[in-house]
Amino acid sequence: MTLLLLLVIYLAFISLGLPDPLLGAAWPVIQEDIEAPLEAAGYLFMIISAGTIISSLLSGRVIKRFGTEKVTFASVLLTAGALLGFYFAPSIIWLVLFAIPLGLGAGAVDTALNDYVALHYKAHHMSWLHSFWGVGATLGPIIMAQFITGQQAWRNGYLTIAGIQFALATILFFSFPLWKRVAQNRSRTLNETTEEIHNEVHENTKHTKPLQIKGVKFALLSFLFYCGVETTVGLWGSSFLVNVKELSASSAAQWVSLYWGGLTVGRFVTGFVTFKWSNRILIRIGQIIALVGAVLLVLPFPTTFSLAGFIMIGFGLAPIFPCMLHETPTRFGKTHSQTIMGYQMALAYTGSTFLPPILGMIASHSTIAIFPFLIVIYIAIMLLCSEQLNRLLGKKKLVSKEI
Incomplete structure (x- = not known):
């Protein structure tokens, strides 16, 4: 029973990842079809991200009132309706309008399922959960590429993804009894554990000023530029390949899907590698790999090197985000970790919202040819902030040993 519900949740996270890269993959064709300016994709992305932030902030109250299963069902239904709206949209104004429910639905699903898995399942389930988001993010551009090959039929790509979302909403609706049974089986233990954790956190975080802790600001900047890199590559990668490398829109979408594929495979692999290597080492290695991949896009090499660059960026980014989250209590102590975690997520959303439109x-x-140069700059800043944080933490350890 518990395993069956976990399968439903994994399917929901695949569907959460499906729409995320669609706009970037299809934008070269959408832009031409509706005669929109190049930068309009950035504004659409900002609207979707703003909706995600708002729904994430409000989801706690909504989940508490209606329950995770109902919120997830309604959110997937809202997302499906928004994607269907993209299919019918005759102009950029309508895309702007449908971008609002698309963001609201995605944010609620993300928060609801993350919270549910954290409460009801073990840590490794959470790790694989985010890998399944990558599966959806990889399949999205592949599906879109099949429709825009030769036909420029980006609308049919959105229609197909909308159909998948409606199908998932149906599965979620019929799974309501399953959610209740699993919750009833675990409720007593979880209530006791949650109450203990809440009391401990309330006492430990009282009268603290986490922003004054050395290194916190460097950690926040690392999250800002990480999400800036991840979303900027996903949003503008296709436009760069079409306009600079002179690929067809369908080929560009397939190449960008390999970027998301590298991210997905990398996160599956990271789950096993963490048994031997520390989070700090994996973060550093990932940043270096991503930086090398970005440099490959800058250099005037044959087009195949650009393909390798996209895969390397995705593979390099894979361990950074989950490892930085997991490292928070180690870096700043359990007393402040929950508060600082909230700040980090806020900066992550800020990076994904504002850095892509800047490009x-x-x-x-x-010209869109500046794309790889800005990616190199973003990754380099992230690496410098991360290393500066490591240096400060190293000094802190030395001081504590001397005392």
Whole structure:
């Protein structure tokens, strides 16, 4: 029973990842079809991200009132309706309108399922959960590429993804009794554990000022630029390949799907590698691999090197986000970890919301060829902040030993 529900949740997270890269993969064709300016994709992405932030902030109250299963069902239904709206949208104004429910639905699903798995399942289930998001993010551009090959039929790609979402909403609706049974089986133990954790956190975080802890600001900047890199590559990668490398829109979408594929495979692999290597080492290695991949996009090499660059960026980014989250209590102590975790997620959303449109605005006044240069800059800043944080933490350990 518990395993069956976990399968439903994994399917939900695959569906959560499916729409995320669609806009970037299809934008070269959408832009031409509706005669929109290049930077409009950045504005659409900002609207979707803003909806995600708002629904994430409000989801706690909503979940408490209606339950995880109902919120997840309603959110997937909202997302499916928004994607169907993209299929019918005759102009950029309608895309803007449907981007709002698309973001609201995605944020609620993300928060609801993360919270549920954290409460009802073990840590490794959470790790694989985010890998399944990568499966969806990889399949999304592949599905879109099949429709825009030769036909420019991006609308049919959105229609197909919308159909998948409606199918999942149906599965979620009929799984309601399953959620209740699993919750009833675990409720007594979870209530006791949750109450103990809440009391401990309330006492430990009282009267603290976590932003004054050395290294916190560098950690926040690392999250800002990580999410900036991940979303910027996903949003503008296809446009770069079409306009600079002169690939077809369908080929570009397939190449970008390999970026998401590298991210997905990397996270599966990371789950096993963590048994031998520390989070700090994996973060550093991932950042270096991503930086090398970005440099490959800058250099005037044959197009195949660009393919390798996209895969390397995805594979390099894979361990960074989950390892940075997991490292938070080790870096700053359990007393402050929950508060700092909230700050980190806020900066992560900020990076994914504002950094991709910055590239779009600059490119609209110059050229999309600046794409790899900005990616190199973002990754380099993230690496420098991470290493500065490691240096400060190293000094802190030395001081504590001397005392």
